[in-house]
Amino acid sequence: MVTVLDRNIRPEVEVVTPPVARGEFVVPRPGTGAAAKKFGVLPMPKLEWNAEVERETAHLYEKVKAVIPPVEWPFHAPYVHAINKLKKQRNAVLLAHNYQTPEIYNCVADFVGDSLQLAKEAAKSKADIIIQGGVHFMAETSKLLNPNKTVLIPDLRAGCSLAQSITGEDVRLLRERYPGVPVVTYVNTSADVKAESDICCTSSNAVQVVESFGTDRVICIPDEFLARWVATQTKVKIIAWKGHCEVHERFTGEELRRYREADPTVQILAHPECPPDVIAEADFTGSTSGILNYVKTKKPKRVVMVTECSMADNVQAEAPNTEFIRPCNLCPHMKRITLPKILDSLVYLREEVEIDPAVAAKARRAVERMIHLKS
């Protein structure tokens, strides 16, 4: 166990090192095929670039032309066309996280946003089927909030370094070590971990959730950097876990200082999953939705987006007058989701996301407790 003080030597952040080195993401077992039995498998549509496809996808290309060159569109458009038709036929909705590629985010998604926004939007829809454009923990969150809908993820191997940094058993050990201390868990975790937690949080409400208990100490897991950032915003003592997002941990304060030196007017926007020296350089620190709102409302002339690459592409499509500098890192897990795999999901209804009902009931309680928290 390491005890560290934050840069202002204010609240103490105690970082717990995982007892065992975490391995590769364990690919979850595929579902039972119940969805294919219930709704039936469809024939694979023809995928041709022709006049009809060009005409019917022209309005969608308008949305992405700043980030997808014309020469690439004939490769995407037949998939976009087929997916949008099949979604209607299947009564399905596609949820796309902000880190999905522009052709998914702008051209086939029904709802876009962060993982929690997506799951909540899907719950309001009358769709029978949810396709998750995102990683596995997001699909689990969608299943938790939509237990009677079929939830599909186009690639079961879409994991997450943060989610795989901790298990339900680790949380039970933490509770033994810190009896009575409430456990706040970031939504970027498996259903098993959520099930062992008192409440979930997102990067936008983490401070409010931590303070909601009125205790002097809170366990805030698994993202060490998010926990450290929370500790700078509250007097509550934070006990953190040494889990990191492999995308955001690679940024450094030094590279951001170089951008600032080159242009002192540039605005630096960072996600709280970034290390503390990166956040110290940022003009704004917030969730993906917070960053998007900042760009839309403040309309900065030039920004450095310190987050996943596709996020900058997607914000660029919505804020064409802002110039984006992108010291971006790709999330390899998010990029496992592609148009061809989404089409396969719709045709063959795979891969189904299933959660043990006993685990789901406890995990849902932690998520709903956060949703119903009064602001």
Ligand code: SF4
């Ligand atoms: S960007 Fe980071 S937190 Fe998000 S899915 Fe990828 S590894 Fe996980």
